[in-house]
Amino acid sequence: MEKALKDEEKTIVKRGMKVAKKRKYGEIQPGIKWGPFVLRLPGVHVGISWPEVLQGGVLSLATGGALAPLMMQYFDISFEVAWSIVAIHLFWVWTQTFLFGDAYTAGWITPSLPLTLVFLGNYAPGTEAVQAMIAITFIVCALFLFFGLTGLGAKFNSIIPVPLKAGIIMGAAIAAFQSELTRVQTLPITLITAWIVVLTIMFSIPFKKLPNSKIKLIVTSNAILAGFAFAAIAGLISGELTFDIEWGIFIPQYGEMLATISPWGVGMPTFSMFIAAIPISIMIYILVFGDLLVADTLLKGADKARPDEKIDVNHTRTHFALVFRNLGQLFTAGVLIPLHGPIWTGVQVYIIERYKSSKKALDSIFTGTINWYWLAFPLAFLTPMIGIMAPLLPVALSLTLLLTGFACAYVAMSMVTDNTSRGLALAIGMLTAVQGPIWGIGAGLLLYLILIGKSNQPSESENQEQQQENSA
Template identity: 40%
Template sequence: MPSNRQDGQIQPGLKWGPFVLRIPFIHARFALPELLQGICVAGATGLALVPVMTASFGLTFEEAVTMAMYHTLLISSAWFFFGDPVAPGWLTPALPFIFAFVLGSGNTPEQQFQLMTALSLNFAALLLILGGTGMGAKLVAWVPNVLKGGIILGAAVAAFLRIFDPADAASALNSTPIAAISSLALCMFLTFSKPFQRIAAQRPMLAKIAGLGLLPAFLVAAIVGLITGEMDFNIRNGLLDVPTLTASLWQKASPLVIGWPSPAMFVEALPLAFITYILFFGDVVTGEEMVKNAQDARPDEKLDVDSNRLHLSTGIRNAIMAVVAPFFGTQGVLWTGIQVIVLKRWATGRQQMDSIFDGISAYYVYGFPLLFIVLPIVTTLQPLLPIALAVTLLLTGFACATLALNTVTDPQERGAMVLTAIAFSIFDPWTGLLAGLATIVVVVGPHVFYAKKADPEHPEVIAPEAEKADSTA
């Protein structure tokens, strides 16, 4: 049933300040195809960080699932409370940097969560200041492509190092090698194989399989894991005791209980907040362009994309996360692959999808991650979660690497970019940033930092995620 939106106007909602609240089933209606995909894909990928939380941050499995539930609730608020017509996602390319920094600098889980809080609050402050003043575009315009490419290539290197770390006993390649290799190979084939893409372009069924994201990889991993005996599915009945687990989670992670980060932690985390902002801004530009390109197909609904609002809403989400469930990198602005899926069906007409918010809200299961508290579901997924993380990092790393290598064509700039990437991936953020800047100045020259931009209002930025490679919620 069509909404009462007037032709050519923005989908109705409850306006508050620069934001718009849209209530599920009232301002965002039921969309079955997106709901089914969201239950299978968004729900599973939302739990992909659980193995890291349990192996390195001292949380139990149930506490980690509870934290992931809060992350999903916050990320769903992007369209629910703030009114952004963009499918939100993690800051996926930043995750390898975050793991290396937090796990390398924090000696205890308490210190690691304090570092997560410092990162989240630094990033939130940066977004709120730059969004409120409109200075974000000018800041990114100042950053030369060789440094942007170094950041993104560094994310790729750090992701690969994380996947293939022989010292990490909990990693998928060490704990379930056959199932992990099968799953990783399938994801690479479905996402990046040129021969497969040529065949899928002629066969819609193959294209639909490729569009299911991580789901085919999960199914293959489960089958191979059962056959080889690498996986043991211990399915439990019941529901998570969310109030009790929230209290126990706060005792281990919330700065309200364990204490706020020290000033030194905030200073130590500043470079990584800046690096993450470069990646964030690329997502903002990518999201705006995707909406702009699809708008002509649906003149009946105006999609209001405001980069300043995206800054503010993401900043608020990160600030809340820093207190409730501090795990930096989980509150970004765009899940590119899902935005593509939703826009594609939205563009087919109002009869298929009345409003863009119908598709986005349904994909995020209307902001209510009920499946996270259903133990039979989460315990069925539990053996697959290390593989979900490995796949996420592999696809992100490959996409970032291919993107970064195309950002510069000058041989000296490419060499400087590679050295900068290595510095970012193996050193702490301050050392990596200073080493990268020094390398660029010495090899390329300082002129790249003050070269005149063609259009400072619309600088050339790098979108950090390839359309088909974005694999996280």
């Protein structure tokens, strides 16, 4: 084993991935500890892995840029201001792994995005919607802080009935699909092309049955990038997309950004906004805890496959990091519609599979997670990249919501195992997506007590056992 590891280290050095800090076998990757957090820098505490740097830089920028049209619509701001927020938010996404020391590939609280858009639709675009989003941010951060300090997140999650959680997730799916039925009318050929390509690569059973090959592996690993490429070609041929590329450096509109989209400029939300934001904030926390459980499951598999590194998972640290990220975003660049979350699931799966393959591929889990983001930040300030990305931002947003809806739908369906619970989850989902989170939680709890009753609620372990029997 030791000889094999030395051979791999030699290969890593030859590839230019040697790092200043070496990890002892079976220990945590070294870094600079500060409080409960650990700082690790690329090229210092972890090696540079160019496949992650290049692909991650482009995909992070494209996906992050998908927020620009949303913020323009709901916050009534210019593209320049929206892009300034996108650029700065990329830095705060990166901090989860390099500054705070989590092994998660950070992202947004993506499943909450469709529900948040439904909530913001109740407020006038501009200052009112910005203040409503500020209220959500403060309440969600308060929940992160409370459950981080007390460690009661798991207990709270276990109290919420499974059909109600499934209904909340189903609501996110329904809201996502609703938004796309409207959006597709603006770029029908471009968006439908992107949908077909990405859904085929990621979920098509006939595609999965094709013989394995290097081409198939490359395409599967770059499904979203393939969707962008085909959408760009279809959009150019149909005339739906035009690209205007200029050379230069983008200067962030920092003053206007703080004046129009931050508490410094628009002031604090009203008391009624804080009250109205409580139900959706609770929903968001439930979705975040679900993301943490998914992330932990993935990391356990990686830990087992690579005994040379101990992956440190600490939910208290993650809760505190999310507080810092969301408040840092709020006071340096204004509100962010989906909020900062712990995991970008698709990328987490990709990096873990690379990490599990060998030490040559990724010396440390942090070699993948830290390198994935940093190039996106400088790319965001290059106007040629903005010229390429700007026409494709509706595609990026559409794919984000489509995949969110698709994933939320099958996760919600897998959580409930009897017909009453399935019907209840769908009803809660419809109420949440159409009428809002207050109806979703209020009517959902009432329907749950009437149709199922507290004493008949199966435990999560029983649900998992039933799912295994159904799939057998």
